[in-house]
Amino acid sequence: MGAYFATHVLFLLWFFSATFTSSFFKANSNFTCNERDKQALLTLKRGLTDPLNRLSSWSDQEDCCRWDRVRCDNKTGRVTELDLSHTRSSGEISSSLLELEFLNYFDLRWNNFNCTTIPSFLGSMGSLRHLGLNSANFCGVIPHQLGKLSSLLYLNLGGNSDLYADNLRWMSNLSSIQYLDLSFANLHKEVDWLQIISKFPSLLKLYLADCQLDSLNPSLGFVNFTSLQVLYLPNNHFNHEIPNWFSNISTSLFVLDLRNCSLKGEIPHGILNFQKLKSLLLNSNLLTGKIPESLGRVKHLINLDLRFNSLSGPIPSSIGNLSYLGDLFLYDNQLNGTIPKSLALLSNLKALLVGYNLLTGTVDEGHFTKLSKLKYLDMSFTSLFFNVNSNWVPPFQLEYAWMSSCKIGPNFPTWLQTQRSLKILEMFQTGISDKAPSWLWNWTSSIEIIDLSSNRIEGDVSGIVLNSTILNLRSNHFKGRMPQLSTKVKVLNIANNSIYGSISTFLCQQRNVKNKLEILDASNNLLSGELSHCWKYWPSLIRLNFGSNSISGRIPYSMSSLVALQSLHLQNNSIIGEIPSSLKICSNLRLIDIGDNHLSGIIPLWIGDMTNLLILRLRSNRFKGHIPLQICQISSLRVLDLANNSLSGTIPKCLKNISAMAIREPNIRDISFNSLRYMYDSGSYIENLKLVPKGNELEYEKNLAFVKIIDLSSNNLSGSILVEISILSELHFLNLSRNHLMGNIPEKIGSMKELESIDLSQNHLSGKIPPSLSNLTFLSHLDLSYNNFTGKIPSSTQLQSFDALSYIGNPQLCGDPLPKSCTIEEEYLNKSPIGKKEDEYKSSSFYIGMGVGFTTSFCAICGTLFFNRTYRHAYFRFADYIKDWIYVTTVLKMNWLLKKVRGCHLSKRKTSLSS
Numbered sequence: 001m002g003a004y005f006a007t008h009v010l011f012l013l014w015f016f017s018a019t020f021t022s023s024f025f026k027a028n029s030n031f032t033c034n035e036r037d038k039q040a041l042l043t044l045k046r047g048l049t050d051p052l053n054r055l056s057s058w059s060d061q062e063d064c065c066r067w068d069r070v071r072c073d074n075k076t077g078r079v080t081e082l083d084l085s086h087t088r089s090s091g092e093i094s095s096s097l098l099e100l101e102f103l104n105y106f107d108l109r110w111n112n113f114n115c116t117t118i119p120s121f122l123g124s125m126g127s128l129r130h131l132g133l134n135s136a137n138f139c140g141v142i143p144h145q146l147g148k149l150s151s152l153l154y155l156n157l158g159g160n161s162d163l164y165a166d167n168l169r170w171m172s173n174l175s176s177i178q179y180l181d182l183s184f185a186n187l188h189k190e191v192d193w194l195q196i197i198s199k200f201p202s203l204l205k206l207y208l209a210d211c212q213l214d215s216l217n218p219s220l221g222f223v224n225f226t227s228l229q230v231l232y233l234p235n236n237h238f239n240h241e242i243p244n245w246f247s248n249i250s251t252s253l254f255v256l257d258l259r260n261c262s263l264k265g266e267i268p269h270g271i272l273n274f275q276k277l278k279s280l281l282l283n284s285n286l287l288t289g290k291i292p293e294s295l296g297r298v299k300h301l302i303n304l305d306l307r308f309n310s311l312s313g314p315i316p317s318s319i320g321n322l323s324y325l326g327d328l329f330l331y332d333n334q335l336n337g338t339i340p341k342s343l344a345l346l347s348n349l350k351a352l353l354v355g356y357n358l359l360t361g362t363v364d365e366g367h368f369t370k371l372s373k374l375k376y377l378d379m380s381f382t383s384l385f386f387n388v389n390s391n392w393v394p395p396f397q398l399e400y401a402w403m404s405s406c407k408i409g410p411n412f413p414t415w416l417q418t419q420r421s422l423k424i425l426e427m428f429q430t431g432i433s434d435k436a437p438s439w440l441w442n443w444t445s446s447i448e449i450i451d452l453s454s455n456r457i458e459g460d461v462s463g464i465v466l467n468s469t470i471l472n473l474r475s476n477h478f479k480g481r482m483p484q485l486s487t488k489v490k491v492l493n494i495a496n497n498s499i500y501g502s503i504s505t506f507l508c509q510q511r512n513v514k515n516k517l518e519i520l521d522a523s524n525n526l527l528s529g530e531l532s533h534c535w536k537y538w539p540s541l542i543r544l545n546f547g548s549n550s551i552s553g554r555i556p557y558s559m560s561s562l563v564a565l566q567s568l569h570l571q572n573n574s575i576i577g578e579i580p581s582s583l584k585i586c587s588n589l590r591l592i593d594i595g596d597n598h599l600s601g602i603i604p605l606w607i608g609d610m611t612n613l614l615i616l617r618l619r620s621n622r623f624k625g626h627i628p629l630q631i632c633q634i635s636s637l638r639v640l641d642l643a644n645n646s647l648s649g650t651i652p653k654c655l656k657n658i659s660a661m662a663i664r665e666p667n668i669r670d671i672s673f674n675s676l677r678y679m680y681d682s683g684s685y686i687e688n689l690k691l692v693p694k695g696n697e698l699e700y701e702k703n704l705a706f707v708k709i710i711d712l713s714s715n716n717l718s719g720s721i722l723v724e725i726s727i728l729s730e731l732h733f734l735n736l737s738r739n740h741l742m743g744n745i746p747e748k749i750g751s752m753k754e755l756e757s758i759d760l761s762q763n764h765l766s767g768k769i770p771p772s773l774s775n776l777t778f779l780s781h782l783d784l785s786y787n788n789f790t791g792k793i794p795s796s797t798q799l800q801s802f803d804a805l806s807y808i809g810n811p812q813l814c815g816d817p818l819p820k821s822c823t824i825e826e827e828y829l830n831k832s833p834i835g836k837k838e839d840e841y842k843s844s845s846f847y848i849g850m851g852v853g854f855t856t857s858f859c860a861i862c863g864t865l866f867f868n869r870t871y872r873h874a875y876f877r878f879a880d881y882i883k884d885w886i887y888v889t890t891v892l893k894m895n896w897l898l899k900k901v902r903g904c905h906l907s908k909r910k911t912s913l914s915s
């Protein structure tokens with residue numbers, strides 16, 4: 001979907017760049033037009049739908065040289081130019097056009113010919129010098145007849161996405177062509193495209209974006225583009241190095257665009273011979289090696305885009321010679337070293353994007369001396385230390401500052417106060433450990449998006465009025481009462497601070513304003529009081545998190561006015577009473593977490609009507625009664641955590657109907673789960689949830705997407721574990737421990753292939769341990785302790801690799817890893833050989849990885865995101881300015897995550913070494 005989206009964005013960009021000023025010309029001649037031409041045009045008009053009535057001036061009564069969009073030769077009265085662009089016409093292009101013998105300019109761009117083919121008779125219009133058929137929704141094969149147009153200077157067929165060429169040999173007669181655009185046509189079949197096109201002696205501009213070309217290497221000889229100025233080839237799949245002929249081509253080149261072409265190897269020095277080059281766009285490739293020092297020779301460079309490659313080494317200091325440079329996009333490479341001082345000379349620099357690199361050292365006032373035009377600054381996720389004097393007045397006015405996860409603190413950066421045009425400020429995890437300056441809140445009020453999370457900024461926010469659209473103040477040392485919100489605020493994340501006071505005072509004070517708040521996360525604070533009855537003042541809320549505070553009282557009936565609500569977190573408070581039946585009105589709920597409270601009563605039967613629900617966490621309350629069968633109607637449910645209540649009765653057989661746990665979604669980027677994402681301009685809000693997948697509590701965020709769990713532990717459930725549970729083959733974690741379950745483990749448990757953890761401890765289960773358990777290749781946590789299992793523990797590398805504690809407390813169980821060895825009889829009874837399932841091991845998918853256990857599977861996911869370039873590129877092209885996904889995970893997790901990723905990388909290497 002990322003790639004799809006990106007293609008469309010590119011398409012649109014291309015579209016606008018290729019749509020040059022439309023010339024709606026009107027005849028100024030008073031020479032009467034040729035009658036044949038006039039009749040031909042009238043026939044043409046009859047075939048077209050012309051929904052916007054653009055051809056209304058075309059009437060039989062008027063001289064056709066005076067019609068709109070028609071131009072005649074002022075001596076002969078013959079029609080020479082015809083501009084039918086932007087009429088939104090469809091219909092038939094009449095061959096009466098052939099009557100216009102002297103037509104040299106014909107433009108049909110921006111129409112909708114409904115996926116018909118390009119009429120081949122156009123190839124007989126020998127006078128044509130300009131033929132524009134771009135973005136007109138033509139489909140099918142490009143007619144070879146167009147090759148007869150030997151006077152053509154301009155041919156544009158771009159932006160017709162279902163056009164293709166079986167070959168391009170027919171083009172070789174287009175000997176005058178100067179401008180050629182076949183973007184989005186599929187030219188995959190023509191292996192000699194380069195040979196053919198490079199023979200055009202006058203070609204100035206070549207646009208072949210998204211043409212499914214797969215080689216830049218000429219099949220024979222070398223390439224001789226003598227006068228080329230624009231070479232625009234983004235989004236092809238070259239998959240090889242930048243060829244040498246680039247060094248020899250035209251010195252008149254001023255745009256070279258090879259974005260997203262799977263190019264490998266180093267940037268050839270020759271590419272820097274282009275004295276006139278203004279745009280060098282090589283981003284989103286697989287380029288390695290250093291940025292050549294000779295870069296400084298490309299004196300006229302304005303745009304340099306090398307983002308999303310694997311370039312290493314330093315930023316060359318010769319960059320200071322590029323005095324016209326406006327955009328310097330280097331982010332997401334492996335550049336190391338310091339930022340060269342010569343940067344200070346780039347007085348035209350508008351965008352300095354160097355984030356996501358291994359850059360080190362200090363950035364100070366000196367680097368910015370002449371950068372008065374700087375508007376975009378990205379140095380996030382580097383080891384740069386932004387060290388400037390507290391009284392520094394920068395020469396620039398930034399609009400976008402991405403400075404997260406580099407070093408700025410410990411002092412609050414006072415220079416920010418001089419920045420009056422900021423739209424986005426991202427400064428999370430920058431080591432600021434300081435008091436919020438007194439001007440801060442007033443100053444932020446004009447910033448659209450501000451992220452100061454994961455610092456240690458202190459300050460009392462009581463009484464301040466926040467006025468940004470999106471505010472992330474999470475994980476700081478803010479204290480005081482909840483701030484007030486202007487009607488602009490859509491997202492407030494103030495979790496993990498020390499905000500105290502009555503929650504109802506906050507909720508009820510916004511009575512007279514039209515709130516637009518969509519996300520409120522005030523979890524992990526010291527808020528108290530009851531949830532009040534002021535919900536009707538918050539009609540836009542879609543995410544609400546008051547978890548881990550000291551809220552008391554009941555869940556008010558009036559919460560049902562939150563009809564748009566998708567997630568409700570009230571966990572870990574002191575809430576009492578029952579779940580109000582009014583909550584069923586909130587049918588958009590996807591996540592309910594009211595665990596760790598003092599709630600009581602039964603699990604309401606209407607829960608089965610919450611068919612959007614993905615996550616239900618009622619853990620650690622006082623719920624009693626049965627697990628309602630209605631729960632099985634929630635086919636999208638992927639987290640069912642009812643642990644630690646007083647539920648009784650049996651485990652419903654119908655759990656097998658929860659298809660999200662039984663059927664694999666076709667796509668890792670699970671669509672249903674994505675409904676829990678909230679994306680905004682430069683990031684997203686991520687839900688979090690505490691679960692106990694393997695005996696220890698873990699906090700899930702981004703990785704929540706990959707979790708499917710049933711936890712019914714510590715209740716009073718009785719009866720047996722029914723074989724139906726084995727249908728839930730997508731389940732990762734199953735915890736039924738600490739109940740009163742009896743009977744055997746179903747033999748078919750081996751078909752729950754995704755299981756990583758099974759905890760059945762402290763029940764009254766009996767019988768033998770089913771050998772199929774050793775089919776579970778991902779199983780990394782098993783607890784069968786304190787039951788009445790008997791016989792030999794089946795032998796398999798899997799089951800013996802667990803600690804004896806996994807089996808302890810079953811006096812009649814024997815064999816490795818328990819110290820008690822089996823009698824001959826026991827040995828015999830369990831004799832059913834289990835082979836190691838190598839095949840399954842190998843076929844383990846991208847999705848859950850190559851090893852055992854959750855960490856590994858999480859590894860696999862993030863590892864893949866980090867190291868599978870294609871995937872990453874697709875994602876990044878989608879995200880682009882949105883930044884990568886680490887950025888959106890809580891920063892506290894960052895180091896842990898990176899370690900994990902590195903660990904994964906190492907273990908992958910180890911695996912490949914050992915195999």
Ligand SMILES: *[C@@H]1O[C@H](CO)[C@@H](O)[C@H](O)[C@H]1NC(C)=O
Pocket residue numbers: 030
């Ligand atoms: C035709 O145009 C010429 C010059 O443009 C002008 O002198 C003449 O009067 C015009 N004739 C008519 C009939 O409009």
Ligand SMILES: *[C@@H]1O[C@H](CO)[C@@H](O)[C@H](O)[C@H]1NC(C)=O
Pocket residue numbers: 074075
């Ligand atoms: C006719 O066109 C020629 C060039 O095409 C131009 O030089 C001349 O001025 C035009 N005459 C009139 C009367 O518009």
Ligand SMILES: *[C@@H]1O[C@H](CO)[C@@H](O)[C@H](O)[C@H]1NC(C)=O
Pocket residue numbers: 049090091114
């Ligand atoms: C375009 O094609 C579709 C089917 O291919 C047809 O239903 C529709 O009427 C056509 N539109 C026009 C304007 O010809």
Ligand SMILES: *[C@@H]1O[C@H](CO)[C@@H](O)[C@H](O)[C@H]1NC(C)=O
Pocket residue numbers: 201224226
């Ligand atoms: C390249 O093209 C130019 C102009 O067409 C021509 O003069 C020159 O000889 C060509 N070079 C080679 C090596 O073919």
Ligand SMILES: *[C@@H]1O[C@H](CO)[C@@H](O)[C@H](O)[C@H]1NC(C)=O
Pocket residue numbers: 312313336337338
């Ligand atoms: C940059 O990385 C290369 C290896 O990729 C290393 O040899 C070099 O010493 C590093 N330079 C700095 C300044 O860290």
Ligand SMILES: *[C@@H]1O[C@H](CO)[C@@H](O)[C@H](O)[C@H]1NC(C)=O
Pocket residue numbers: 442
């Ligand atoms: C906040 O800024 C505005 C101008 O933007 C100014 O008029 C006002 O006095 C400031 N308030 C405080 C408390 O500094």
Ligand SMILES: *[C@@H]1O[C@H](CO)[C@@H](O)[C@H](O)[C@H]1NC(C)=O
Pocket residue numbers: 445446467486488
């Ligand atoms: C809030 O922001 C808007 C612009 O988005 C601005 O016009 C308004 O003055 C701001 N309000 C305050 C109190 O700063």
